[in-house]
Amino acid sequence: MDGARTALTFLGGAGTVTGSAFLMEHDGRRLLVDCGLYQGERRWRRLNWEPFAVPPASIDAVVVTHAHLDHCGYLPDLVRDGLTGPIWGTRWSNALAAIVLRDSGRLHERDARDARASGYSRHDPPLPLYTAEQAEQAIAHFRAASYGELVPIGDAIDFTLSPAGHVLGSASVLVRAGGSRVQFSGDLGRPWHPILPPRASPPDAKTVVIESTYGDRSHHVAGPAHHAMAAAISRTVRRGGSVLIAAFAIDRTVLVLEALSALVRAGDIPEVPVIVDSPMALAALDVYRDAAEHGQLQTGIGADLVDLPTLRLAPTPDESMALNRPGSPSIVLSASGMASGGRIVHHLRSWLPDRDNSVILTGFQAPGTRGRELVDGARDVKLLGRYVPVRAEVVHDEEFSVHADADELVEWLGQMHQSPAAVYVVHGEQRASIALADRIRDRVGCAVSVPERGEKVLVDDTDVPTGSASPAVRSSSRRAR
Incomplete structure (x- = not known):
C-alpha cells in the first residue's frame, strides 16, 4: 500500500x-x-x-x-x-x-x-x-x-x-x-x-x-416461451387490429425478432407483416451482424440473425408516418423500449385510442416512464403535449429481460x-x-x-x-x- x-x-x-x-x-x-x-x-x-x-x-x-x-x-x-x-x-x-x-x-x-x-x-x-x-x-x-x-x-x-x-x-x-x-x-x-x-x-x-x-x-416463467405475447398477437389479428411492440433498439429488437421468428415457425402466431421502425435499431442490427461475422455471438449464429419472410424496414420518416394508419393487421417494432421517446410516441398517439390494437411492452419499465404508466393500467397518457385515451390492449412481456x-x-x-x-x-x-x-x-x-x-x-x-x-x-x- x-x-x-x-x-x-x-x-x-x-x-x-x-x-x-x-x-x-x-x-x-x-x-x-x-x-x-x-x-x-x-x-x-x-x-x-x-x-x-x-x-x-x-x-x-x-x-x-x-x-x-x-x-x-x-x-x-x-x-x-x-x-x-x-x-x-x-x-x-x-x-x-x-x-x-x-x-x-x-x-x-x-x-x-x-x-x-x-x-x-x-x-x-x-x-x-x-x-x-x-x-x-x-x-x-x-x-x-x-x-x-x-x-x-x-x-x-x-x-x-x-x-x-x-x-x-x-x-x-x-x-x-x-x-x-x-x-x-x-x-x-x-x-x-x-x-x-x-x-x-x-x-x-x-x-x-x-x-x-x-x-x-425472479424470472419464473410458466408455460411456453412468450405465451402472453403470442396470445395477444393472435387476438389482435383476429379482430383486425395491429400490434405495436416497444423494444429498445440495442439488443432488445434483435431478441424480439428472434422470438417472433420462432413463434411463426411454430405456428403460434399468424404470418403478418413485421416492420422495424427505428433507425437506431436498424443501425444496431448492422453492428450485431458485424459482430456475428467476427465470431462474437454464440457458436452457430451467423450474420442472418432472424428468419422472418414478412420482415420489412421503415428507415425514413415518411415510411414511419404511414404506419400510424396501417390499414391491415401488422406488427410494428419501435423504440424506445419504455415508450419514453422516439418514433413510438407518434404511433402511440394514433394507436392507443383504437380498441382493436395492442401495445406490447418488453422487459423492465422504470417508474415515471410512459411504459410504466401503461403497465400500471393508465386510462389516459400524455403524448406530445396532449392526453389520449388508452383503449388498446396493453400486454407486458417480461421474458425478454x-x-x-x-x-x-x-x-x-x-x-x-x-x-x-x-x-x-x-x-x-x-x-x-x-x-x-x-x-x-x-x-x-x-x-x-x-x-x-x-x-x-x-x-x-x-x-x-x-x-x-x-x-x-x-x-x-x-x-x-
Whole structure:
C-alpha cells in the first residue's frame, strides 16, 4: 500500500435504476465508471440539467460498461463541460454507444423544436440537453479495450473488462487503485443469453458494486416461451387490429425478432407483416451482424440473425408516418423500449385510442416512464403535449429481460473464490436494492450497503479483511467535492 487513500463516490445510479456514474479516486487520479442519463420520474430527469458533481476536466478517463442510455447518455455534456481524457469501452459497446448518442442528440434537438413550436414547454426558449454535434464530440473520445486487457490510467489506477452477458459488448469492470480492488458488475446478464456468449465469473475483489434492477424478483416463467405475447398477437389479428411492440433498439429488437421468428415457425402466431421502425435499431442490427461475422455471438449464429419472410424496414420518416394508419393487421417494432421517446410516441398517439390494437411492452419499465404508466393500467397518457385515451390492449412481456434476477445476482457473487468484504447495491428501485442487500447479507455474510447519491466511501483493502462484518469506512451522505 502506497499510503494514498482510495475513495469511491456514488454520483448516480443510487436510489434509482438510471443515471449510473461511479467515481474512483486515488493519488490525484480520477476514473469515472459509467456516465448515464437519468430517466423516468421528473425528480430524477431534472438531475440531467444540474452541473456534474465534480469538474469534468478533473476526470482522467471514463470507462463505460455498455451502450444503454442510462450508462452512457450523459457523456456529451461531460465532454462539453471539460472532459479531455479518453472514454473506454469494448469495440462493440463503442459502436453501439455511438449510435445511441447520435440518436439521443437528434431527439433532444427535435424535442426542443417541438416544444418551441407547440408552446408546451415551461422554458423559453426550450433548449436541448445536448445536440447531435456535441454527441459527435463525445464519440471522438472513444477508445476500445478488449476483455482481459489491462488499461492503465496514469500510474495510479488501472482497469480490466470482463464479459457481462447483458448486451453486445457489455462488460463488468475491475478497478485497481493502490492496493484496492473494486469490482463493478455493470448491468449483468443472465447465466445464458439467446445470442451472446455467457457472462464471466467475477474476479476476487474486497469491494463490489452490484446492480439491482431485478433485485427483488425472479424470472419464473410458466408455460411456453412468450405465451402472453403470442396470445395477444393472435387476438389482435383476429379482430383486425395491429400490434405495436416497444423494444429498445440495442439488443432488445434483435431478441424480439428472434422470438417472433420462432413463434411463426411454430405456428403460434399468424404470418403478418413485421416492420422495424427505428433507425437506431436498424443501425444496431448492422453492428450485431458485424459482430456475428467476427465470431462474437454464440457458436452457430451467423450474420442472418432472424428468419422472418414478412420482415420489412421503415428507415425514413415518411415510411414511419404511414404506419400510424396501417390499414391491415401488422406488427410494428419501435423504440424506445419504455415508450419514453422516439418514433413510438407518434404511433402511440394514433394507436392507443383504437380498441382493436395492442401495445406490447418488453422487459423492465422504470417508474415515471410512459411504459410504466401503461403497465400500471393508465386510462389516459400524455403524448406530445396532449392526453389520449388508452383503449388498446396493453400486454407486458417480461421474458425478454436480459438482466440477472435476484438469485442470479447472488449466484454471480458466489462465484468469487473469496467472499468480498463490502458490497454496495446500486442501480435499482429502492425496494429492489434493499431486498437484494438483505439477500446478499444473509447468503454471502459480508457487509452490505445501499448507498445514497453523492455518498463517498473509502475502499482501501488494508482497512477491512475479507470476510469481516465491518463495512468499508464511509462518510455519511457526504458529497464529492
